[in-house]
Amino acid sequence: MPETVISAQNLDLTFETNDGPVHALKNIDLDIREGEFVSLIGPSGCGKTTLLRVIADLEKPTGGRMTINGMTPEQARLARAYGYVFQQAALLPWRTIEDNVALPLEVMGVDKATRTQRIRSNLDLVNLSGFEKKFPWQLSGGMQQRASIARALAVEPQMLLMDEPFGALDEIVRDHLNEQLLKLWAKTKKTVVFVTHSIPEAVFLSTRIVVMSPRPGRIHEIIDCDLGYDRPLDIRETPEFLKIAHQVREGLKAGHSYDE
């Protein structure tokens, strides 16, 4: 059994707003092991992004315990244990693609030779070789998001946290990037936590799917999704795939995600 990387115990998070407290996360218990691909799925307001942000130390929980490799989230963040991919590529427009990938390395104080080598290998990994000198706004949305994945991988993190990274892209580009992400995951064996609201995307990518439900944000059900490492796009028409997708949908329904 691989080691546990992310461990949440009885996690609570309440936001104080002008309309009173909002219970974003309640009683979250979740263990993620090394090399897993875990998707968090649920309707908006179910706390899936908030949970990811707690793992990344972008939000502080108000109760319970969260450990990353036995460290606090803050220690893990400062140790660059993870690479974070946002909903938008968030590439800096005044930097070329290679300089964008180099940004986290510059912050860390990595030397020039290592930077050059990491830029090359990671842009290669996301199939962006040859676009080093382009500016972000000269690239398509899908290419920008691939560059941002290369940037997240450049610090050589143990895990990848992805917050609806393909949500803003059209379906054809999304299919293509899903396939590429799977290959990348198989190649790098990184632990991935992936937030999405698309059932096919979650089933296609994950080894485990965490179904969340809203108000307050909590885990409704955790579904195993053992389709193996090799998943061609047309796996989505097989009965095994459809069965798991059905299970996820039933889980969302039971968690009142489809209530008006």
Place this chain on the structure above:
Amino acid sequence: MSAIRINWQALLALIATLASLTALPYTASMSAGFSLAVAALLLAGAVLSMLRLASALEALVLLIASFGAAGMLITGLESATGTATAGYFASLAAAWLLGWRLVTVMSGDGSRSDRTAGIVAITVPALFGIWVLILWECIVRGAGVPFVLLPPPSAIGIRISESLPILAADFRQTVLKAVLFGYVVGCLAGFLVAILADRFRFFANGLLPVGNMVSALPMIGIAPVMVIWFGFDWQSKAAVVIVMTFFPMLVNTLAGLAATSEMERDLMRTYGATHWQVLLKLRMQAAMPFIFNALKINSTLALIGAIVAEFFGTPIVGMGFRISTEVGRMNLDMVWAEIALAAIVGSLFYGALALLERTVTFWHPSYRR
């Protein structure tokens, strides 16, 4: 396809020229024959431009007709100031209409290659500027407008060429000393205080209301105070410029530093970046369009500030000093010479900053290519 293509500028020019023939000669010093020659040139230009010519040829014809006629009309005012007839102004209007047509032909349909587009981008505004000067010259001298009200540009030009040493001394005093020093110090101080105020929030909370009040002080009010504090020479003018430029830079830099998105700041946070790293690698860059805005606003403010501050006591040199004393002596051509100098300096200053802005903020959506 007919051989004639009517365009309204040429048509109006044709009508105006024919109408001008009812009031010959155009001025007291122009013979009827010379006036007729002007009219003939204008008629030829108008008619030719309505034939289907290649646009380069049409432009050449219009250039010769409009500027040729304008030149003849200006010479026709020699020792005949104030004697221009209605016919003179009608033919001037005709020449101007042909000049307008020339600009229209040169601008084309906007689908030019990059090479000619560059030439057009320079010549069209230049032609426009030349025509403003021609109309100014002919109307002022033709109608005999008093010199004190508005001198003709030719007189201002002569005054400039005769007063180059004085203008150079004024330029040194006002621009090179007061404006430049005040601008650099004011902008730099505004920028540095903004960086500090951004780091230590209490500083901003205390400073901004005070700064708001200082910027609301009328410059006319603080200039004499500065003269008392810092003396008659350029230092007091520089002080006025510092007061005027400090606040726009402070406010714009603060706004620029806040211009990053939450996602970008979160991104830097996931890298464990320090405050100064975030400032240097993210927020400072994002603030550049705002900072350049302040630099451009301040370039005009600084010039105005230094010139007006000289109205309140100065050694006997400086652009503001010259304007205020020469107005008193009714030497309006000298006043206009200083105004022209200020306009040129201000435009070059602003233009250089705009050019620099393009290279620094090339990534901004408004400059992307």
